[in-house]
Amino acid sequence: MATDVSISYSEVRIPVPWGHIAGRWYGDQNERPILALHGWQDNCGSFAKLAPLIAPYRSLLCVDLPGHGHSSHLPIGILYHNVEFVRVILRLMEIYKWKKVSLMGHSMGGSVAFHFAAFYPDRVDMVISLDIIKNFFWQPKVMPTVWAHTMEKALKDNDRLLNSDNSEPPSYTFRECEKLLYEGSQQSVDLENCKYILERNISKSELFPDKYYFSRDGRVKYLAEFNPDMQLSLVMGKRICKHSIPYLVIKGGKSTNISAVASELDDCMIKNNANFESFIYAEGTHHLHLNHPKPVAQMIIGFLQKHEHQPQQSQMVKAKL
Numbered sequence: 085m086a087t088d089v090s091i092s093y094s095e096v097r098i099p100v101p102w103g104h105i106a107g108r109w110y111g112d113q114n115e116r117p118i119l120a121l122h123g124w125q126d127n128c129g130s131f132a133k134l135a136p137l138i139a140p141y142r143s144l145l146c147v148d149l150p151g152h153g154h155s156s157h158l159p160i161g162i163l164y165h166n167v168e169f170v171r172v173i174l175r176l177m178e179i180y181k182w183k184k185v186s187l188m189g190h191s192m193g194g195s196v197a198f199h200f201a202a203f204y205p206d207r208v209d210m211v212i213s214l215d216i217i218k219n220f221f222w223q224p225k226v227m228p229t230v231w232a233h234t235m236e237k238a239l240k241d242n243d244r245l246l247n248s249d250n251s252e253p254p255s256y257t258f259r260e261c262e263k264l265l266y267e268g269s270q271q272s273v274d275l276e277n278c279k280y281i282l283e284r285n286i287s288k289s290e291l292f293p294d295k296y297y298f299s300r301d302g303r304v305k306y307l308a309e310f311n312p313d314m315q316l317s318l319v320m321g322k323r324i325c326k327h328s329i330p331y332l333v334i335k336g337g338k339s340t341n342i343s344a345v346a347s348e349l350d351d352c353m354i355k356n357n358a359n360f361e362s363f364i365y366a367e368g369t370h371h372l373h374l375n376h377p378k379p380v381a382q383m384i385i386g387f388l389q390k391h392e393h394q395p396q397q398s399q400m401v402k403a404k405l
Contacts, residue, residue, distance in 0.1 A: 092110065092111075092136065092139070093108040093109060093110045093135070093136075093139075094108070094109045094113065095107075095108060096108070096109050096145070098147075098176065098179060099179075100150075100156070100172075100175060102150075102156055102158055102159055103155070103156025103157075104155065104156050105147050105148065105149075105150070105155050105156075105172065105175075105176070106128075106147070106148045106153055106154035106155045106284075107128050107145055107146055107147035107148055107155075108128055108131075108135070108145075108146050109143065109144070109145050109146075110135040110136060110138075110139035110143060110144045110145075110146065111139035111140065111142070111143030111144060112143045113143065115142075115143055116180075116182055116184075116185075116186070117142070117143040117144050117145040117186070118138070118142055118143070118144045118145070118186045118187070118188050118212070119144075119145050119147070119173065119176065119185055119186065119187055119188070120135065120144050120145065120146040120147070120188045120189070120193070121147065121149065121169070121187065121188070121189040121190070121192075121193025121194070121196050121197060122146070122147075122148070122149065122152065122153075122189075122190055122191075122192075122193050123190045123191030123192045123193055123194075123370075123371075124191060124192040124304070124307065125152065125285075125300065125304060125305070126152065126190070126191075126281050126285075127148045127149075127152045127153030127154075127281060127284040127285055127300070128146035128147055128148050128153055128284065129153065129280040129281045129282075129283050129284045129285075130190060130280065130281055130371065130373070130374050131144070131146045131190075131373065131374075132280040132283075132374075133277070133280065133373075133374055133377040134373045134374070134377040134380060134381055134384075137377055137378065137381035137385075138381055138384060138385060138388075141385055141388060142186075142388055142392070144188070145176075147172070147176070148284060149169050149172060149193070150164070150168065150169070150172065150301075151164055151300060151301035151303065151304045152284075152285075152300050152301070152304065153284035153285065153300065154284055157301040157303075158301070158303070160242055160245045160246055161242050161246075163235075163238050163308055164238070164301075164303055164304050164306070164307045164308065165307065165308045165309070165310070166192065166195070166196060166199070166219075166307060166308070166309045166310060166311075167199075167310050169192075169193075169196045170196055170199050170200050170203065173185060173187070173196070173200050177207070183207070184207055184208065184209045185200075185207060185208055185209070186208075186209055186210045186211075187200065187201065187208060187210070187211045187212070188211075188212040188213075188214070188384075189211075189212075189213055189214065189216075190213075190214040190215065190216075190371075190373060191214070191215060191216055191341065191343070191370065192216075192219065194213035194214055194215070194216040194217065194218070194333075195216055195217075195218040195219040195311075195343070197211050197213060198211070198213065198217055198218040198320070198324075199218070199310070199320070201324045201329060201331075202320035202321070202323050202324055205323050205324055205326065205327040205329060206327065208324075208327075208329055209329070209330070210329065210330040210331070210332075210387075210391060211324075211329060211330070211331045211332070212332045212334075212384055212387065213331070213332065213333045213334075214333075214334055214372065214373050214380070215334070215335050215336050215339050215341055215343075215344045215368070215370050215371075215372060216333075216335075216341070216343045216344060217321075217333055217343075217347075217349055217350060217353065218311070218312075218317060218343070218349065219309060219311050219343050220311070220342050220343045221311040221312060221313050221314070221317070222311070224313065231308070234306050234307075234308050235308075237305075237306040238303060238306045238308070241302060241303045241305075241306065242303070245303075252289060252290065252291055252297055253297040253298065254297060255289040255291065255292050255295035255296060255297045256295060256296060256297070257294060257295055257296075258282070258294075258296060261278075261282050261286055261296055261298075262275060262278040262279065262282065263275075265278045265281060265282060265285075266278055269370070269371065270340055270370075271369070272339070272340070272341075272369040272370040272371045273369075273371045273374060273375070274371075274374075274375045277371070277374050277375055280374060281374075282296075285298060285299065285300050286298055286299055287299040314347070314348055314349070317349050318348065318349060318352050321349050321352045321353050321356075322352065322356060324353070324357065325352070325353060325356035325357035325360070326356075328357055328358065328359050329357070329359065330359040330360075330387070330390075330391040331353065331357060331359060331360045331361070332361050332362075332363075332383070332384065332387040333350075333360075333361070333362040333363070334362075334363050334364075334365060334368075334372065334373075334380060334383055334384075335362070335363070335364050335365070335368070335372075336364070336365055336367075336368030336369050336370055336371075336372040337364050337365060337366035337367065337368055338366075338367065338368060338369050339368065339369055339370040339372070340369075340370065341370040344370065350362060359391070361387060363383055365379055365380065365383075368380070
């Protein structure tokens with residue numbers, strides 16, 4: 085499963101009350117990094133091709149959120165919730181003694197970044213969001229049904245873990261794992277790039293040689309979410325705009341993700357924040373940063389150049405791209 089990208093990073097394990105947060109730190113560990121948050125059921129491997137292009141300009145700490153990748157699963161009996169992912173940012177800031185945080189997020193990770201920036205606008209100095217501003221919200225009339233379904237599914241999953249005989253989950257060949265991820269992403273992740281996510285999402289079977297099983301926490305499939313409706317989203321967006329937080333959104337022109345569709349929130353952010361920038365990369369799917377890392381990196385570095393004022397170093401990096 086070795087990746088073929090020339091990369092330089094350090095594996096990190098950050099202690100938390102239920103275990104650890106795992107991740108990869110790209111670049112200089114003596115400077116405060118951009119904290120990169122992946123999408124739902126992905127892991128920090130989704131940044132494996134993008135991070136090395138940005139790291140010479142600004143270091144990145146790409147983490148696996150709880151239950152994903154190599155990070156510890158939440159204890160049995162606990163419901164996964166996106167607000168817990170928001171709280172992970174607070175934990176990391178406390179551990180590393182950051183007074184402010186720079187955030188980059190893809191999909192669910194971008195939505196988590198939006199929530200954090202709205203809750204704590206004075207603690208955020210920039211946000212880079214890939215194919216999203218925030219997750220779509222369910223209409224109020226269906227919310228009780230959605231929550232009832234989530235609660236019951238989560239309860240059954242926890243019962244399964246409590247009553248487990250420790251038998252190994254179903255296993256597959258690596259090619260089968262690639263196909264499952266490719267189809268599960270609605271062909272958003274190019275087949276040849278699935279390995280970067282699978283590297284941290286599967287474990288080698290102890291029962292069948294040359295087979296693997298998915299080792300992420302299955303409970304994340306029934307993630308409960310605080311996803312405010314448009315009225316509250318606009319209030320949250322205006323809190324970000326009031327602080328003029330530099331905010332970059334890059335969307336994929338071929339993305340089929342419902343959260344990538346422009347809404348009133350996009351218009352609000354554009355109208356009320358002079359430091360808000362939004363671009364569409366025509367060839368990009370929902371995983372545009374993994375399939376097309378170079379053009380995405382160029383847009384991000386241009387944004388960093390504009391807001392961090394480091395022209396000499398940025399020109400060097402631009403030449404390398």
